[in-house]
Amino acid sequence: MKKILHRPTLKLAIGMVITFILFTGCSKEENTINSDKVAKVQVFVSGIDNVKTGSLKASSAKKTTSNKSIPVIQTVSVRLDNEHYMQATLSRKHGNDQVSDVAGLSKANAAKTAGTTFKAAANPLPTGVTYIVVVYNNNGDYVDQADYTIGGSAPAPFELAADQTYTFITYSLNNSSPLPSAETVSLSGAKLEDIAGTADLLYTRIDQMVTAGPNTLNITLKHLFSEITTTIDGSQIGSIDIADNFYLAPHFDDVDLALADGSLSYRNLNSNGATVQMGAIGGTSITSLPTMIAHPSTANGILKIGAIKIGDVIKNNVEIGGILITPGERYDLNITIKKHPQDVGGLIWAEGDLVYNTNTDVYSFSQSAGDGNYFPFGHLYPYGDGREFDRAAANLGDPCALVMDGNQWRTPTKEDFDILSGEDDISEPRVIDGIDGAWYPTIDSEGVFLPETGYRVPPNSAILQPREGWRWSTTSLWILWAGRHQETGEWYSVVSNRDGGFSTVDWGMKIRCVRDLN
Incomplete structure (x- = not known):
């Protein structure tokens, strides 16, 4: 000393x-x-x-928590061409991971x-x-x-x-x-x-x-500065052959530190941003060295990509913006190149609810927001079919698996619903074709839309609580509930358990099928 x-x-x-x-x-x-x-x-x-921060809604502008705390996960998407888009997920490191890499x-x-x-x-x-x-x-x-x-x-x-x-x-x-x-x-x-x-x-x-x-x-x-480690996953497309001129902005080259309170005076704004040193190309995934970012708190952090080539996809001068970066935090920025706008967490969500035609014995997906049948839990046949309350083994199973379009569809699990809504629920109310519902954004103006549906109870009753959205999972009596509260009119979205007498397996709900991306 x-x-x-x-x-x-x-x-x-x-x-x-x-x-x-x-x-x-x-x-x-x-x-x-x-x-x-x-x-x-x-x-x-x-x-x-460790910086003690909470969570708030991620992705496009959402209502914040009452303490206006820092988002744990944020997701932003940018279209690359008519078939591909780039999804960037910025995640705060937790606990011991807040260490400086x-x-x-x-x-x-x-x-x-x-x-x-x-x-x-x-x-x-x-x-x-x-x-x-x-x-x-x-x-x-x-x-x-x-x-x-x-x-x-x-x-x-x-x-x-x-x-x-x-x-x-x-x-x-x-x-x-x-x-x-x-x-x-x-x-x-x-x-x-x-x-x-x-x-x-x-x-x-x-x-x-x-x-x-x-x-x-x-x-x-x-x-006092932020640190971001960037990973690019091109496994859905091919090997990464070019990854040049990556920058994170805004970034200042120099700062002055006031000892009294730790406040910073930022000087010399870098026109490009902080240089991101990406790893070796040639594989389907590359990871950067950690990048230090000196900046005031910003709601418009930007990743700039000069050039990227993954498989046959080539794109120059890409900017992914709208990211909230808070000084002093440690982040992982994971960028995935995806093929399908309905892709959430590696699953493709069907664009409409499940429909069964009793006359033709054909399963398909609704073509308009208000269509779709009401199925009892774990049942192959919907309300109105005549077999909906007969729980013989021949009538039970996964109705999504019977959609014969060349894909292997299935009813979502509780965990799939959790991924769809996100750690900090990203849904928002939206009206499409005059029908209210929950919108889960994926890219640009696209996303997964789940219309408000209500539910039905034996014996073939009218639709109850039509302003609310109810959809079965395959996890015992777990549902995705999203819509307007029947009494208060307040927007609400949650993955919920309907066991314990509040509902029974014979309640009729709509189903939104999923399948693996590949």
Whole structure:
């Protein structure tokens, strides 16, 4: 540890000697009391604190949660040609995954000392990382600073006046490079200038009262820049032969850090953005090195692609925008090239609800939003057929599997419904051909539309609660419920269990079939 101290001038030293001579009459007891007023502050860094964020609606503009928290998953799609589109999913890393991939942080346990309780650090700093701690008194005046290295020799503690509150500012670039020292000005004017936007800037402020004797300062640092790792999956199309000129924007090349509150002043906006270094081409999937992004919070983050060639699909100057990027977060950006606009999570959703023609014994899909039959749970035949309440083995099974169009269709599972709606439900109310329903966007103006249907109960009753959408899964008595609440008129969408007496297997609901992409 290199301790940066300001030593007394010669004039001051002479004055101290004179003072000592004048006050030799002071008692030994009085000197002992003064020494007891010294607070010795030992510094420990636990690691990098996770950013505590919540979730909100993803994809196109949705209603947000009441606390306007940060989306966990966001999905944006861009059409490449008449047959293909590019779906970009930006996902926040969780918990221990919030570690900086640039620094390759180790998972070693943070150092502990007897009698000290540490806050659990998700991401301990690895050996060799340098950081600086700067101390200011309660008036904001500069007091001292020291630079440290993780894994280095035990640092000497700060010696401060006891029973005082001090401000401790800690910063690091999450690497082993020497750090710029803080100027000896007051806290309100202290700043670090010209920090590269490609760095992994870490910062924290702690205000703490110190007492006479040993004190411990436990530090957890926070990222101030974003970090994004990009993966391109072209497995549905072919090998990736070209992937040039990738950028993430907006990005500033330089920032100034205000030590008082960690606020950043952004300078030199890069016209392209931060360069994304993609991995080797030739396979069906490539992953970039982690890319640092220096920017204010933005609701219009953009991935720029200069050129990409996957199989026979060639596209130049592609931009995927509308992504919310929050400073300090770690993200995975997964880009999948897809063939079908009804593709959600590797499943193709039928464009209409299941229809059975009793006269011809043919299963097909409705061609208009209001069509489709009502099937009891796990039953091959719908209401009105005459066999709908006969639960003999010959009448049970998956009716979607009987659609003879060359594809292997099936009734969705509960898990399929969960994927359709997303971790943060992406559905929105929409009216098509005069019929209300739930819209699950996939690309541009396309998506999966589930009309409000209501349900039926024995014996062949009229449609109940027609403003609501009810569809069976194959998971025991689980349904997808989406539509307007019958009593309040409020929009609602949920994957729900209708067991426990609230419904029976004989309730009639519509079915939206799915199949695998390939």
